[in-house]
Amino acid sequence: MKRWLIAALVLLLGKLRPPRALPPGRPVREPDRRAENLTFLLLLCAMAAAAAFIAFYFANPDTQFLGATLGLAFVLLAAACLVAGKRVVPQIEGVKERPELEHPFEQDEVVAVIAEGGEGVSRKRFFLLAGGGAAGLMGAALLTPALSCGPEANRVLSRSPWNRGRLLVTELDEPIVAAGIVVGELVTAFPSGADKEDIASPVIVVRVRPDELDLPDDRRGWAPEGLIGYSKICTHAGCAVSEYRYPSYGPTAPGPAVVCPCHYSTFSVTEGGKRIFGPAGRALPQLPLAINGDGQLVADGDFSGRPGPGWWGVRK
Ligand code: FES
Incomplete structure (x- = not known):
C-alpha cells in the first residue's frame, strides 16, 4: 500500500514539476525528427481513415468501403504505435538495486528518472493531440454502427416501395x-x-x-x-x-x-x-x-x- 502511494505521488510530481536535469555524464538523446514526423503522418492518416468510415456509414454504407476504411485505420494506428515505440520513445533499460523508498528526499531521484523517460521526444503536445484525436475518431468509428441497432433499423426494414x-x-x-x-x-x-x-x-x-x-x-x-x-x-x-x-x-x-x-x-x-x-x-x-x-x-x-x-x- 505504501509503495502504491509513493508511486502515485511520484507520477503526480512528475506531471507538475518541470523536468529535472539529467545526472551529470549521462548523454542527452537527440529527438529523431524523421520518426516523429512519420508517426504524426500515420496518426493523421488513421484519423482520416476513421473519419472516412463514419462518412461512408452515413453517405454510402457499402460494406466494402466500411471494411476497407476501418481496417486501414487500424493498420495505420498500429504502424504509428510501432514507429513511436521503436524510434521515438527512448529505449533505455536500467536495473538498480535499491531499498524501499522511505524518505521524501529519495523520491527526487525517482522523479528525475521518470522525467528522463520523456527526453528525446520533442513536440509532446502534438503527440498527445494526434494520438488523442486518432483514438477518439477510432472510438467514434467503432461506436457508429451501433446506430443500426436502434429504432431506425426497424423503420428502414419495414418500409416498402x-x-x-x-x-x-x-x-x-x-x-x-x-x-x-x-x-x-x-x-x-x-x-x-x-x-x-x-x-x-x-x-x-x-x-x-x-x-x-x-x-x-x-x-x-x-x-x-x-x-x-x-x-x-x-x-x-x-x-x-x-x-x-x-x-x-x-x-x-x-x-x-x-x-x-x-x-x-x-x-x-x-x-x-x-x-x-x-x-x-x-x-x-x-x-x-x-x-x-x-x-x-x-x-x-x-x-x-x-x-x-x-x-x-x-x-x-
Ligand atoms: S437463405 Fe437459407 S434457405 Fe434461403
Whole structure:
C-alpha cells in the first residue's frame, strides 16, 4: 500500500514539476525528427481513415468501403504505435538495486528518472493531440454502427416501395409485359423509380395455369392470368430466391415451387408462398399483381407480409 502511494505521488510530481536535469555524464538523446514526423503522418492518416468510415456509414454504407476504411485505420494506428515505440520513445533499460523508498528526499531521484523517460521526444503536445484525436475518431468509428441497432433499423426494414399502380420493371427499367412471361418461366422485377438495392424492392414473377392456384381466400385476384409475384428475398437468411421448379408431369411430382439456393428453402408458388421445405420460418411475402391497359404488370398493393430474413417473426 505504501509503495502504491509513493508511486502515485511520484507520477503526480512528475506531471507538475518541470523536468529535472539529467545526472551529470549521462548523454542527452537527440529527438529523431524523421520518426516523429512519420508517426504524426500515420496518426493523421488513421484519423482520416476513421473519419472516412463514419462518412461512408452515413453517405454510402457499402460494406466494402466500411471494411476497407476501418481496417486501414487500424493498420495505420498500429504502424504509428510501432514507429513511436521503436524510434521515438527512448529505449533505455536500467536495473538498480535499491531499498524501499522511505524518505521524501529519495523520491527526487525517482522523479528525475521518470522525467528522463520523456527526453528525446520533442513536440509532446502534438503527440498527445494526434494520438488523442486518432483514438477518439477510432472510438467514434467503432461506436457508429451501433446506430443500426436502434429504432431506425426497424423503420428502414419495414418500409416498402410497393403500392397500388407501381409498374414492375426489369433491371434495365423496361416495363414487364404480362404476355411475355410463359408458364415455367421466372422473371425478376423491381418497382419503377425506386431504389433497386432496397431489401423490399426485388420480386420474382412466375406464371402457372390459373386452375393450379390455391391461394388463401383473402388473396383472390392477386394473380391475374396465373401471374404471381413474391419477394425475392428468402425469409430464412436473406439470399436471393432464384430457382423455379415447374414440374411438367403433375400427377407424380410436387407442385410448382421456388427454391432458395443457399439452404434450399422451398416455397409453393400456388399456395401463397407457403414454405414446404427447408429452414425458412415463414412464407414468402406475396405481392398482389394487376395488368394495366397496356398489358404491363403493376402492383395492386403492398406485400402480404414483411419481406426479408425472418429473425423478427420466425414461425409466426
Ligand atoms: S437463405 Fe434461403 S434457405 Fe437459407
